[in-house]
Every structure is written in C-alpha cells, then in structure tokens.
Amino acid sequence: MFESFQRGTSEHLDRPTYHQDFRHHYENGIRFLRKLERGQSFKERGFPSWEAFAAGEWSEALSLIEEKRAIYTAQFQKAADLGILGRRLRVVEFPVTPYVQWELFVLRLRVQLGDNIRVMDSRRIAELETDHLVPEVVILGDEVMYEVVYDDDGNAAGANRIADRAAIEETSAGFDALYRQGEDFMEFFDRDIAELDPPVVGQRVGSC
DSSP states (O other), X not given: OOHHHHHSOOEEEOHHHHHHHHHHHHXXXXXXXXXXXXXXXXXXXXXXXXXXXXXXXXXXXXHHGGGGHHHHHHXXXXXXXXXXXXXXXXXXXXXXXXXXXXHHHHHHHHHHTTOOEEEEEGGGGGGGOSSSOOOOXXXXXXXXXXXXXEOTTSOEEEEEEEOOHHHHHHHHHHHHHHHHHSEEHHHHHHHHTTTOOOOOOGGGGGGO
C-alpha cells in the first residue's frame, strides 16, 4: 500500500526548512491535506499542556489544552478560506501509551472544532507492517509529501520531502483506504480513552 513511498527519492529538510516548504505549498492552491500519525511517543516542548503532562500534572495538562481553541479555530478558518479539506488518521497501539492518551485529548478539541480525524487500531494494519511501520506522512494535494522524522529522543527533526507524482498518488490512495477503515474519533475516544486512569509519566515520559 505504501511501497512507492518507500522507494521514492527524497530530500531531507531540517525543521525550519520543512515548515517553510509546507507553508509555501499549503497556501498555493492545494485542495487536500492528508496526515497519517503512527508514532506512539513524541516530545512537544513549548506546548504548555505537554509540559504539564511531561511533569506528571495531568489535570493541569488537560485544562491547558483549552488554550489552543483560538489557534485551532483560526487554522480551520484559514483552511476553509483556502478551500482545503484536511483528513488525519491516528494509529493507536494497545496498551495506549501515556503520550497518545494525552494527545487524544488534544485531538478531541480539534474534532469538536471540525477537524476530520479517524482512529486506527494498529492491530488492524499488522499485515502492512511485517517489514516496517506505515510512514509518518503528510501529503499536500498531489504536489508534495513529507515523511516527518524525529530524533532518538522523540523531538521533531524535520522531514524527508518527496515530490514524485506517482509516489504521491499511490501513497494518497493507501491513506484514503486506511482512512475509510478507521473508526469515528469520538466513538473510539469515549470507549477506550475517556475513562482511563491518569497516566504515570513524570521523568519517564521520554521512554514511553
């Protein structure tokens, strides 16, 4: 399903260059944004809610998510103004890691504001991951896609940029197939996340 993605020729971009390239394409005529999230533990330094989560302050972490409401609302309005349809698929492993448990509360706010997010139990894609995990990928229309990369400590480290149209088309088709199979976000959240006990993290957050 993602074979051409693995074969595609890529150019590594550091984080600032990736963000600049992303904005250039995002604001210049694309109609679709697809995002597939596979990793189960990242670090999001500078995000107050994540900082509280990493310090083991769960109630504070949840309350601070609300600070993102205005930012996310503006993002979705900009996407609407540009005519961009965004879709995100979040792969979740069980047992759920502390990071994913926290992130799904953040994504719940995005869904409440209109984001199109579905969830995929990683066990449902086991046959696709016999050799490697499905890619952590962002696809902008049919112009460019990025394999988002992280360092060994879970910090964002830029992206590998692929502009081959055939690879983008095949990867987009693979994403769309998985997205259709994904579960409604709120149904998943209410059943598997909402009633979980607060995660135990503290100083161990980086090794989740």
